[in-house]
Amino acid sequence: MTIIKRIFEKREITALAFLIILFLGVGLRNPDFMNTQSISTVLKGSVLYIFLAVGMTFVLLTGGIDVSVGATLGISAAISASMIRDGSSVVLSILLAIAIGLIIGLINGIGVAIIKVPAIIMTLGVLGITRGTMIVYTNGKWVENLPDSFKVASQANLGGLNFYFILAVIIVALVQLYFSRGKTGRFFAAIGDNVEGSILVGIPVKKITVIAYVASGFCASVAGVIFASQVGFVTSNTGLDIEMVAIAACVLGGVSLSGGIGSVIGASIGAIIMTAINSALIFLKVPSFWNKSIQGSLLILIVVSDVLIHKYFQDKARKQRLSARSSFVGGDK
Template structure:
């Protein structure tokens, strides 16, 4: 029973419950929304956001934020797309995309850890830089006429399930196990929870903050490759505004903006919810221009709720520490317990 209560009390469980209720409510309006085909389609559409949310979780756990992921996605997609269009191999395109994400992530980490620039300002500036670099690289043109073989990768099924879905789920599980159960994986949350305490314990804080930004950059590049395969072309504003959706998804999934709390599982469920909202509007026949308004409202609600939950947790922790001190004082030093 205590284990059941522990599971129910987790933020991830509440997010999963919200997802189920959301599907049931929309399904009550239009039963086609609950079809296996639509659920599978929603999962495929959310892959890109899930990969981005995984990378964002690493950064948020350390108490920072990465606004540059949309720019990294667009630039890596444009570069890998031109490589494929001009006859390059898939392996070359993947390696180059990953290197772009890792390099930009390293620059972000350097600015935050060594130059003491706010992560919001540093990554926001990098977002603008990557956008300009993409336009210069593509000469302001869309990247089109990609090989059909690469576009078909996102359509391959294995045992009736999309292959990319299986790969992303496998990566998600491995990442969750690393963050939740490995000693070094828990460093990220420890840094966001109490950076001074982490330094006192000998955790290499600077190094792991850099790792977080590099992982976020690599995840953005991998999301760019998924984007290329699913969409089949890259516009000059590919990935624009996607960072807000990803941040909202992560926080909706229980990742705290204050750092130290959250999991990639919850962030991924949040990503599915955020992408399902768009398809839900189609099924309930709500005009598409409401998408941004609904997403923006949900983001505000999520951030406010996160702040209230964080404040409540801090008050509870202070109360527990106070009670512990009071009880310690009430017990005489020479007391004998039988």
């Protein structure tokens, strides 16, 4: 019983249970939602959110936030797509797009960690600059007519699973291994849990914080390249408001907005849930204009729940410390 209790105390398990219940519930209303093709479509559609959630997890664990990921995705998609359309090397185009993401992440990291600009303000400012730069770069026009060779990977399947989804699973596994076993992997959560304590024990807080934002920029740029490959064109508003979905996915998967708690596995499950919700609305024949309202409501519900849960555990831990201290004092007497 103790093992079972520990398993269900993990928020990743809770998120997975919610995902299963979602499929079963919608499946009862529309059995087509439960077929192999529908599930495969959800997994394929979740790839962008998974990459964004992985990068966002780095930042959230440190107690920060990055609302510029949507703009980073957009400009990376536009740059890679336009270069490939104009005949540039695919590899060079992808590397340049990723480099742009790394630079944006580095700017965010320096602003937050070194200059000490609040994360929400810094990344919001970078969002505006990046979005404006993207529109200037594309002249506000769509990037279209991408070669079929660039879109091949988005259609490729291995063992019935989309190639990009398999790549996302590999990345999630490697990052989770880094967080749990890497020499510096646990520093991110430590910083989010207690910045002053982290400094005292010798953790390079500024360096790790910068790395977190660089990782977020990297993941967002990779998501941009994948978007261009999957869709085959890039609009002037590509990536708009997608940061809300990424944040919701992370928190839904157990990553705390207060920092210090969470895993990329949980965030990835949250990303699949967000995709499944959009798909479920289609199968339930809910008008598409309700999507944003439902996502916004879900985000508020998730954030409020996260705050209440965090406060509950803080109060519980405080009572345990007071109880232990009282017992110790009583024993001395």
